[in-house]
Amino acid sequence: MAKVENAFADFIVGGDFHDLPAEAVGMIKKVVLNDLGAVVGGATSEGCPELLEMVTRWDGREEATVLVHGQRVPAHNAALVNGAMMRALDIDDHMPPGMHVGGSALPAALAAAELAGGCSGRELVTALALGFEMAIRINEQSHYDGFDPSGVCGIFAVTAAAGRILGLGRTEMLNALGLGFTRPVQTFQAIVDRTTAVRVGQGVIAQAGLVAAEMASGGITGPGDFLEGVYGYFRFYGAGQYDSSKLLAGLGEVFHLDRVAFKNYPSCGQTIAATDGILELIQRHDITPDDVLEIRVTVTPYTYKMTGKDFVIGNNPRVDAQFSIKYCLANALLRRGSLLRHFDEDFVRDPRIMDLAKKVQITADPSLEGEALGSSLRTDLEVVTISGHRYSISVPIPSGFAGNPLSEERIVERFREAAGYGGRPLSREQADKVIAAVQRLDEVEDVRELVGLLVSMPISRAILE
Template sequence: MMSPEEALAHFVVAHPLAEVPADALRTTRRVLLAASSTGVAGAGEDGVAELRALLRERGGTPQATTLVFGDRMPAVAAAQLNGTMCRALDFCDAMAPGPHFGAALVPACLAAAELRGGCSGAELLAALAVGCEVGARFNLSERQYDGFDPTGIAAVFAATAGAARVLGLDAAQAQRALGLAFNRCGGSFQSHIDGTLGVRLLQGWVAAAGVEGAQMAQRGLTGPLNFLQGVYGFPHLYGRGTLAPGDVVAGLGREWRLQRMMFKPYPSCGATQGLTELVLALVQERGLTAEQVAQVEVRQPPYSHRLVGHPFKLGANPRVDAQFSAAWCVANAIVRRGSTLDHFRPEQVADPAVLALVDRVHTVGDPAMDERGHTAVDVIVTTADGTRHTRGLDIAPGFPGRPLSDAQHRAR
């Protein structure tokens, strides 16, 4: 009988594309579309030019290609830059309570494909499917993460699994690669709260770690083989007493967790999707204008509130400040009657009309809302004449239970 680690490695290298369910393949294709399109669109965002210059300065063997620029770099470096670009707009795929898989997995697989000398579309799709599934199985609960950035914990396994599949590693090598990935876990939500480029840079590091771990394992370098069952394995470090090693691989290949992926209708944090939708609905239904609004109260579960409910502060990276601010997203939706990529440009984030309304938005973390789910939110808008308009939802748009339509995916 295979150990959980062996079962996971065997799945990574041998699960046939033909046995991936149609709906899981559909999700996988959407992951590829989302990551590649946001990567191209993110090429001009803050930090990309500086990171590109640094990686070019380091030099190295030209093994893989960067998106948009066409630079030839070492595969690890190309994956790092491409991953950073894919996350820059925060408009890629995600999964509750916060990991972003595609923006690391797709760059890792593309770099691995160039290392290998090319791969077919079917091989790439298989690698993306198993990578997404592996990442989904390492995804944790809000309580287990408790401030860790889920991308730095779960997505590193996704990127490593995908790169291992593309490079043609055998099961023993894949197990070593996943053990190395375990040693690369890390990252904090403090990057988001402080409005730093660390959010997108972590995505690049995760993509690079996936390629590097697979390359190392291919050459015989070892990581912990008992990264699930070991006394200091993943469940011990991150499961907080509520995760068993077998939980990660239960139903592997039969039950597909990647279908919990979500795709955002609005280009901001997943915790702002519901409140943006509610505010836009009120604006449309009631014809509300910023001048009419005396106060807005936003109530969220504590996990979401800690991430986006802090007071808005305009800092060195305005897009990040806005992406992870409930107050700014509410004010923007009221003032501009929409929420688009252009609204998050630095000069738009600093628009005095939006900032004036931000000061009238108050956020509350309500523990009683936990039972309603990760994306639950209530919005109460009070107008100057004292009228209160209240709206609420439990499942935000784009999340499982409320997926985007094909037309909405194309519109993104």
């Protein structure tokens, strides 16, 4: 009967900006600012220029803008490239157990806005908030077992946001969500193998969601029982344990956007607690690299599988470092911080890093795992010094996650770092304009104004000093 699916379609199509709590509006503004910084910083990262060259070669109608670079390409291809750039530095928004939503939903929504001939900032906020809420509710009832939630679940937020901006009706939205369900099925193998497919995959999700919305707009139908059907979403990702009453409880009245997390450091979410811990111990005890005999780390089995293996530099040094607790600890200990430039290849290949990484011993403890796989990020650290001192810390919730959120000032600071990074940084004046536009996003008449601010000029980093 598609009861749940119909309820979500009604929610996406019928929701109004005035229905959104102030906290939800504020969270979406944070998502937009954070992720726009991410797209600037990642614009020239490995794999992204190659993807842009490919899309440019494909040619086609000039419907939407490739952010930062400025090329006009078909809308779905703009979403593809923008999504890849947004994920490249792994600093886009996310939530346990590794679902990145804004990195696909925002590129698709902006491309849809250009395709539709414009869209108010208020409508962009509404579309994203409704899409996020749907994905969050489904995510909290899901068991992925190695599948990447950014694609299998995040696609609903992407499709919903794009479809809403394109003006889909109830039946069209139901078809779009069903079509989205049939699209990207990704696993964490790209992360385990440390490949740039991680970032490109984020763009594929953005492209797929926008295409699903366009297909539905053109009359193509999708499965109506895409969630609860015999071969629907929960047949594969619900492990027979989902509760449809919880899925819809308070829909339209209660929002859960406080689940969204922001990276305090430019690495995998599973590494953040370890970085928090070592930086706190450094501050408390003035620990230096020369002091350290051994660093003992205890994490959940899920965290260990994703980021706990030996640090090895392969074909993609940044990705190798982003997804390695051993690198993140060595880096923080050596440089007393964790910045975007610390994941550049020359920093990653610093021989002192490898020496320190070899002193890190990581153990997986099943007792630390939460009720849902990947829901617990608790990390315990002990630093043993050459002089015999032992310094310990337990980090139950990493900075930036629900229960330990970043301040608005810190999110602005992180935006500025990202916007001033990479091969095509924004000028300080451009960055200021983006911040101001996002802060008044619900008052912006046309978000194409925001898109225009995100086209940079190649300038010397020295100008930003």
